[in-house]
Amino acid sequence: MSTIVDFLGSDHRACDDLFASAEVAVAQKNWDSARSLFERFQTAMAHHLAMEEEVLFPAFEARTGMSSGPTQVMRMEHEQMRGLLQEMASAVTSADENRYLGLSETLNMLMQQHNLKEENMLYPMSDQVLGGERDGLIRSMEAIAP
Numbered sequence: 127m128s129t130i131v132d133f134l135g136s137d138h139r140a141c142d143d144l145f146a147s148a149e150v151a152v153a154q155k156n157w158d159s160a161r162s163l164f165e166r167f168q169t170a171m172a173h174h175l176a177m178e179e180e181v182l183f184p185a186f187e188a189r190t191g192m193s194s195g196p197t198q199v200m201r202m203e204h205e206q207m208r209g210l211l212q213e214m215a216s217a218v219t220s221a222d223e224n225r226y227l228g229l230s231e232t233l234n235m236l237m238q239q240h241n242l243k244e245e246n247m248l249y250p251m252s253d254q255v256l257g258g259e260r261d262g263l264i265r266s267m268e269a270i271a272p
């Protein structure tokens with residue numbers, strides 16, 4: 127079984143790859159491909175955020191008693207990401223390259239800072255405090271529908 131750091135860290139990488147592919151397609155104004163890549167990116171992000179909000183964060187909060195700490199900040203940043211994703215969806219639908227690329231730059235900055243905080247703090251802390259629960263939690267995250 128892997129660690130939370132490995133499992134969710136590699137999912138960050140998978141989301142980043144889709145983000146980059148969608149952005150290339152938009153920059154090339156290859157709209158059919160941009161729309162389908164963006165849709166895959168948005169689905170992958172929704173799945174990632176759900177794994178954290180529905181499984182990891184509640185377990186972390188229960189184990190540490192910290193419900194207004196780091197997980198609350200992460201939840202707030204997830205909401206900002208969802209807002210940007212929605213605006214990007216409308217930009218890709220209306221084939222608005224400039225709007226999409228402006229939004230994607232903002233999302234990328236937010237996402238990279240967020241992911242670093244998770245990979246350097248929240249995930250390692252989770253691996254530490256969750257102990258024996260960890261394998262079961264990873265299975266529960268895998269079971270969340272994409």
Ligand SMILES: [Fe+2]
Pocket residue numbers: 175178200204240244
């Ligand atoms: Fe997150």
Ligand SMILES: [Fe+2]
Pocket residue numbers: 134138174178241244
């Ligand atoms: Fe994450």
